[in-house]
Amino acid sequence: MTLNGLILSSFTGRGVAAILVALAGASSQAAGAEGLPPAPVAAPxxxxxxxxxxxxxxxxxxxARIVAVGDHGIVLLSDDGGKSHRQSKSVPLDATLTSVTFADGKQGWAAGHWGAILHTEDGGETWSQQRGDIKQDRPLFAIHFFDATHGVAVGLWSLVLVTEDGGKAWQTVEMPIPEGAKKADLNLLGLFVDDKGRLFAAAERGMVLRSDDRGSHWAYLPTGYKGSFWTGLVAADGAILAAGLRGSLYRSTDYGRTWSRIDTQSKSSITDLARAGSQIVGVGLDGLILRSADNGASFKAEVRDDHASLTALAFNAAGQPVLYSRQGVVLPDDKAK
Structure with missing residues (x-):
């Protein structure tokens, strides 16, 4: 994939932090850049x-609804399992949205560039802004809410925010310095939880982080990998999966103490993982689709005929994956020809 010069010096090798900027068509805000991306527009x-x-x-x-977010504050809703989509009625910010989470069928949050956090109380139909910082584009890459009050958002250079009041106020968490580093400056690129409420963050430099107290304190879980993890999940049997650059996928069955590399039969970067029961599906660049029926111990790889740059997926109520890409909603392969 060509990033058209948008990955500048301080983003080199930093995975999805640069990819998201490139996919969104924004200029990097790294050192040496000529300027920041256009400031978000405070209008729907x-x-x-x-x-x-x-x-x-x-x-x-x-x-039962699927909610997808992306470029220019666009939020898409599907009430028929992904067969059709429509745009949300109102989004107050024209800025790239990188992550979305719901505590139930109505209460949801989205996060993105310029540190923006948006909130919905009607299942994504309308949104209000809870947070933003137009003085610097320090993007948020992932957000997760445990319930309607407790949430965590993470982003560029170890930015971690927590809330205990549904997002009305956000507090910055001072992150510990990783062993061998001079400061905490990892890009935190994805969030996922297990069934006991333990929170994990996929990060660059082959790192996974874990918090047992809803984001207030964190421990580093080195995997032995040196590249960036963009996404992860916890399988039905408790195994932890982290995936990212060049088809890399690592698995731990002992809460992150030790890790093994899983062969994905691909060098295409993995952008998202999701599961329904014991079924796990991953998607990636170049049309990559990964499927596992054994809690991530092994995967079968396939490549779509259109080689679409797949960026996200969600399972519908029937347990079928609905896919999204740089070009928006993805049709099933047989309809894309």
Missing amino acids: AVHAVNATQATMLAATRAG
């Missing part, structure tokens, strides 16, 4: 007839 995201073709960067379920 433009309603476009081709909204379903916009770059989508994250997707999740809100009850």
Whole structure:
């Protein structure tokens, strides 16, 4: 994948932090850049007839509804299992959204560039802004809410925010310095939880982080890998998976103490993982789709005929994966020809 010169010096090798900027068509805010991306527009995201073709960067379920977010504040909703999508009625910010989470069928949050955090109380139909910082583009890459009050958002250079009041106020967490480093400056690129509420962050430099207290304190879990992890999940049997650059996927069955590399039969970067029961599906660049029926111990790889740059997926209520890409909503392969 060509990033058209958008990965500048301080983003080199930093995985999805640069990829997200490139996918969104924004300029990097790294040292040496000529300027920041355009400041977010404090007005509803433009309603476009081709909204379903916009770059989508994250997707999740809100009850039976699928909610996907992406470029220019576009939020897409599907109430028929992904067969069709429509744009949200109102989004107050024209900025790239990188992550979305729901505590239930109504209460949801999205995060993105310029440190923006948006909130919805009606399943994604309308959104209000809870946080933003137009003085610096320090993007948030992932957000997760445990319930309607407790949430965590993470982003560039070890930025971690926590809330205990549903996002009305956010507090910055001072992160510990990783062993052998001079400061805490890892890009934190994905969030996922296990069934006991333990929170994990996928990060660069082959690192996974774990918090047992909803984001207030963190421990580093080195995997032995040196590249960036963009995504992860906890399988039904408790195994932890982290995936990212060049088809890299690592698995731990002892809460992150030791890790083994899983062969994905691919060098295409993995952008998202999701599961329904024991079924795990991963997607990636170059049309990569990974499937596992054994809690991530092994995967079968396939490549879509259109080689679409897949960026996100969510399972519908029927347990079928709905895919998203740089070009928006992805049709099933047999309909894309």
